[in-house]
Amino acid sequence: MSDFLADSVSWLPDLLRGLGHSLWLTFVSLLLGLPLGLVLGYVTERTTSRPLRWLLVAVIELARGLPALVVLYLIYYGLPSVEVVLSAFWSIIAAFTFSNAGYVSEIVRGAIRGIPAGQLEACQALGIGRARTFASVIAPQALRISTPSLVGYAAIVFQSTSLAVAVAEPELLNAAYNIGSITFQYLQVFIVAGALYAVVVIAASRFAGWLATRTQY
Amino acid sequence: MSLLNTTPSPDATAAPGGPLLVVDSLTKSFGDHTVLRGVDLHLDKGEVVALIGPSGGGKSTLLRCINQLELPTSGQVTLDGTPLVSTRGGAVVAPSAKALLRVRRQIGMVFQSFNLFANMTAEQNIVFAQRAALGTGKDEARERARTLLERVGMGHKAGSHPSQLSGGQQQRVAIARSLALDPRVILFDEPTSAIDPEMRSEVLSVMRELAEAGMTMLVSTHEMGFAKQVSDRTVFLCDGGILEEGPSRSLLEQPTHDRTRQFLRAIAEG
Ligand SMILES: Nc1ncnc2c1ncn2[C@@H]1O[C@H](COP(=O)(O)OP(=O)(O)OP(=O)(O)O)[C@@H](O)[C@H]1O
Numbered sequence: 001m002s003d004f005l006a007d008s009v010s011w012l013p014d015l016l017r018g019l020g021h022s023l024w025l026t027f028v029s030l031l032l033g034l035p036l037g038l039v040l041g042y043v044t045e046r047t048t049s050r051p052l053r054w055l056l057v058a059v060i061e062l063a064r065g066l067p068a069l070v071v072l073y074l075i076y077y078g079l080p081s082v083e084v085v086l087s088a089f090w091s092i093i094a095a096f097t098f099s100n101a102g103y104v105s106e107i108v109r110g111a112i113r114g115i116p117a118g119q120l121e122a123c124q125a126l127g128i129g130r131a132r133t134f135a136s137v138i139a140p141q142a143l144r145i146s147t148p149s150l151v152g153y154a155a156i157v158f159q160s161t162s163l164a165v166a167v168a169e170p171e172l173l174n175a176a177y178n179i180g181s182i183t184f185q186y187l188q189v190f191i192v193a194g195a196l197y198a199v200v201v202i203a204a205s206r207f208a209g210w211l212a213t214r215t216q217y
Numbered sequence: 218m219s220l221l222n223t224t225p226s227p228d229a230t231a232a233p234g235g236p237l238l239v240v241d242s243l244t245k246s247f248g249d250h251t252v253l254r255g256v257d258l259h260l261d262k263g264e265v266v267a268l269i270g271p272s273g274g275g276k277s278t279l280l281r282c283i284n285q286l287e288l289p290t291s292g293q294v295t296l297d298g299t300p301l302v303s304t305r306g307g308a309v310v311a312p313s314a315k316a317l318l319r320v321r322r323q324i325g326m327v328f329q330s331f332n333l334f335a336n337m338t339a340e341q342n343i344v345f346a347q348r349a350a351l352g353t354g355k356d357e358a359r360e361r362a363r364t365l366l367e368r369v370g371m372g373h374k375a376g377s378h379p380s381q382l383s384g385g386q387q388q389r390v391a392i393a394r395s396l397a398l399d400p401r402v403i404l405f406d407e408p409t410s411a412i413d414p415e416m417r418s419e420v421l422s423v424m425r426e427l428a429e430a431g432m433t434m435l436v437s438t439h440e441m442g443f444a445k446q447v448s449d450r451t452v453f454l455c456d457g458g459i460l461e462e463g464p465s466r467s468l469l470e471q472p473t474h475d476r477t478r479q480f481l482r483a484i485a486e487g
């Protein structure tokens with residue numbers, strides 16, 4: 001048991017570096033996916049053009065329907081055959097941003113439907129333009145309503161960054177795998193890595209739960 | 218104390234070029250359901266007109282057609298001689314976004330459900346409206362917001378969010394927000410219907426002051442007391458048409474049509 005502890009402690013620096021990189025992947029793909037999803041959700045929800053709505057719904061369904069790993073392989077292994085070569089890092093970011101935008105837009109559409117229609121009518125009646133209405137009335141409220149769901153979703157994104165092991169990106173699972181391949185203590189190292197994932201995810205969902213209790217103005 | 222920053226000139230009602238707001242043969246259908254069947258109505262500058270009638274009679278639809286929240290099916294609305302409804306070859310067409318914004322900034326609207334922006338305080342609601350609709354500078358907008366909040370008796374709640382205010386308080390803020398854009402006319406759609414009876418008078422007295430200050434107002438209401446005491450004229454709208462209209466006191470005390478009498482009796486019995 002004390003061996004396990006001592007080993008774990010000696011692996012920690014590598015594992016924590018991997019964890020840091022997993023968090024970084026989560027952060028960057030959400031940073032790009034959030035605004036994209038917000039706009040996508042808003043336009044899909046509010047557009048009066050049917051063809052546009054269908055097109056956007058198709059994009060959203062595709063982004064949510066395709067497994068992130070499939071998208072990642074398409075980008076990393078598939079695109080080079082049409083002369084588009086992205087590094088492992090940017091392939092992951094592109095793949096995750098795509099599915100994030102899809103999921104975020106669904107969350108945001110729900111939130112936009114939760115904003116009383118009267119407030120949007122008030123904007124119209126006051127002669128306030130659409131862009132201004134979105135930026136100052138819809139977006140802040142939609143974000144506030146959807147923050148708990150978004151934090152919960154961020155935890156899922158963090159978990160799925162482990163898929164990046166498939167393209168040898170140095171994130172947490174990759175770091176654990178490397179340690180295992182040197183020490184052959186796969187069981188122990190994956191237990192420690194699993195615990196690190198769990199700690200972050202549980203903390204995030206607790207935080208989401210707490211946020212949910214205080215989304216009122 | 219005046220609720221407006223400009224006092225109307227004494228001869229305002231005799232403005233050249235006729236009435237301020239004219240509704241001409243306005244019709245509105247939703248699909249094959251006709252809601253307004255040719256409404257004619259005019260408001261002189263400074264006039265207060267009460268719009269009464271049974272539920273479903275088309276009061277809200279009429280108000281919403283005037284500021285183009287709903288596109289009329291046919292007919293015209295003119296504000297100070299300027300036609301508001303876009304037409305092409307005699308048919309009503311959707312106006313350009315720009316034209317719509319211009320129209321709406323001149324016509325205030327106060328809703329039954331207040332419709333304050335939930336993510337902003339009372340003061341921010343009024344500041345935002347001015348900045349977004351008129352491009353007013355921050356300091357000027359804030360100063361005007363404070364002044365207007367004082368005038369509707371809400372100065373002490375400037376920093377409160379709508380969720381922290383009673384219905385009557387929210388509606389007073391909404392009136393101040395509407396006033397902030399300096400509209401030519403304000404449309405009220407049952408402004409007190411969603412407010413507890415004991416809180417209604419605070420809103421009605423703000424509206425009465427507005428009327429006394431010379432604001433042109435078209436008020437859909439079930440408050441017969443307000444109609445009788447404050448409005449110059451009352452219009453009875455029923456089944457999508459104006460059945461009768463006249464000076465408020467005579468219409469409300471001696472209606473000529475049975476339908477009007479019936480309606481007034483039903484209201485009185487509550
Ligand atoms: N967007 C819409 N689509 C279809 N029908 C509508 C729409 N808006 C209103 N109507 C119909 O138009 C009719 C008139 O409604 P309106 O709300 O104008 O009446 P009202 O006089 O304001 O009634 P109330 O006193 O209940 O507010 C009703 O039969 C209503 O169902």
Ligand SMILES: [Mg+2]
Nearest residue numbers: 276277278407
């Ligand atoms: Mg109505």
